[in-house]
Amino acid sequence: MADSIQKKLDQIPVESVSDESLTLLVGYNIKRVSNVIQSDLAKTLKPLDLRMITFTTLVLIVDNPGIRQSQLAASLSIERPNFVVIIDELVRRGLVTRKQDPSDRRAYGLYISTAGQRLHKVAIRAVQSHENSLLAHLSAQQRQQLSTTMNLLRQTFMTQHSPGERS
Amino acid sequence: MADSIQKKLDQIPVESVSDESLTLLVGYNIKRVSNVIQSDLAKTLKPLDLRMITFTTLVLIVDNPGIRQSQLAASLSIERPNFVVIIDELVRRGLVTRKQDPSDRRAYGLYISTAGQRLHKVAIRAVQSHENSLLAHLSAQQRQQLSTTMNLLRQTFMTQHSPGERS
DNA sequence: CCATAATAGTTATAAACTATAATCATTTCA
């Protein structure tokens, strides 16, 4: 019986790749799953001319009107310099406005525009329906577990290596 | 009582950013968690002069001696052209050897060297101990669930959007 | 009060990662 299994394995010369060693690593699995999701999500957002970063930026501006660029950049774990061009784009497209803070003339508060609100609404719906189809193969319990575990991990990590989660 | 809570909230003007909307999105959570893990893993591998991609390449070559570049690239979801320089590096460092396949002179089989085996051993240990400390805050059951769910998602995705999981 | 440090936003730039087209040699197959 173990023989027949070995026989089968031998019949597959190098055709199928054994990646069990990597499958055992949670970090690797999460990365692969994350990549697939991001790629899929990107396709969902593309018709709206949004990327992950512009989408999440819109969401946080809607939920935090008047927020400053640096706060937003920190929340999204993106370097401030790289975030400038993101905001530039959203402002240029009339989705977001920069208003100078009267109490601190260095800073700008970010606000959503009417067009931005419309796009936000559509995008949220698209992403949510995307998530549903993505997790269609999971039971309600599994989804709950996944969500809980991810949030727990994030909480744990955030308190440890707060800034600069990339590199 | 609700008053005192509101009072506290009011004392934090724009200091704390509300990102509940994003926290509700599993895709976003996974991405954030994945980013933290990759960044942390990178730090673990850096002393060995390995990156995630060179580490995973080493592992798969050890587990699949004689594997071809194109198979390996497909397994790791990296474009073949981008993979050439990875293998170049590993060969240059004496960790991996390319042997021409006698049955197909276009192809090379990839093999680990003695130095490669040594590094592989050390790296596997480092990554595993990294994973343990990473998941220290999860119960055994939670770890099991996490692993199971990730594998399930990966299985599901792979059969759907097999190639080109990025973009 | 003023010099110094710190902060918000920005510019410039480089490194790393990812994607695509095209080429060469070789193999497969009608």
Added chain:
DNA sequence: TGAAATGATTATAGTTTATAACTATTATGG
């Protein structure tokens, strides 16, 4: 045998991420 397909490569461009340095403004401690 000729055309199509495959393995590896080169060249190249786009995207993302990181870092240093600058301007303007605000905060702080002597």
